[in-house]
Amino acid sequence: MSELVKVRKISTQVEEVYHEGGPVRAEPVLKGSIVAVVENPYAGRYVEDITPFMEALKPLGLKLAKQLIEALGGDAETITSYGKGAIVGEDGESEHGATWHVAGGYAMREALGKALAIVPSSKKVGHMGSRLEIPLTHKDASYVRSHFDAMEVGLGDSPRRGEILFALVMTTGGRPHARLGGLAAEDISQNDGLR
Template sequence: MGTLTTLTGRGPAASLEEAARAVGVRRIVVQQEEILRDGPGIVPTSVTQAAAAAVIRNPWAGSDVSTDLAPETERIAPVLAKVLTDRLNAVLGGSDEIEAFGKSAVVGLSGETEHAAALVHTPFFGNLVREFLDGSSILCFSDDRSEPGTSIAVPMWHKTAAATRSHYQTITLNLNDAPHPDEIVVIAAASTGPRPHPRIGDRTTDRPVTAEILEGILP
């Protein structure tokens, strides 16, 4: 999946944009944020977050709930994985600079939440996002069914060590005209570092905690 040839079947001259149009992409939106301060504190080393979103026609809009989603998933999801990770690598300086990642999908009101899930929760998307961003963790996610203009919160965690709490973070998008009732928004997000001022420890530093700690706290 690393070349345009495998995505389009038409060789290097065929652009990835053509492949995106062919699977129904209407818009591609990239949001980038550089965090220099958080609360009262200056961030010693700035962290850049980015999210790349594809607004795509829902190929299953109006279909019955018994419809097999696999054929269209296999056709569409790999193209979206390549399109979105290319954008993230471009704005964040390449996969070597990326430390955290995540994904999200929001379906319009004429579709099912399962339509959104189909495009992000299978190997045809997730495996390729990991490959293109040099990660190994399962991607954390959000998915929803909504009207245009809803805020979309995309969670992220460390791309190779998912239990690393310092990298638990979120980037929020607001797309004014998406998703239309017959559309799906598919998002991949990434960050070049941890949350600002991380200091809540980690599983390697946690002491054992059980419900016994409530003794003497609760009446």
């Protein structure tokens, strides 16, 4: 990994969702997140060109994407939705979190093989212990209504003032009791990332 990317810790969380008050599923929907807490090389100062950090994050993005797929059972073909996000420590700016767009998004696309939809994201500047809601959509068609969801990420000791918490989220299914119609995953046909 590049000298620009100094990782303090990586944390993975997996939820097994069997129901949300309705019928119990035989197989749970798995929702997983992986976060890396990284030193912010631009904390406390304005730097015009921050693209070197964006480029340097690419190997970390791919490592995290592969680790999250493993945590969710190891089969990329079972992953149906995804999202990404960043919490920038107090001495940084939201643009520092935006360096994750390329590194996190393209890493998931590469690790999953086929993923046509835009990777939804959120970012903010926050204090230590901040939480972030990361939106989720179907990886191949953003209009698949059953997969509109979110997952909360965060760590109690992160990000410190000079750090950034970068996150990826993936699931093996949509909401457990989705029943509001719209485009169904099995009806994706246009292969345009939307429908």
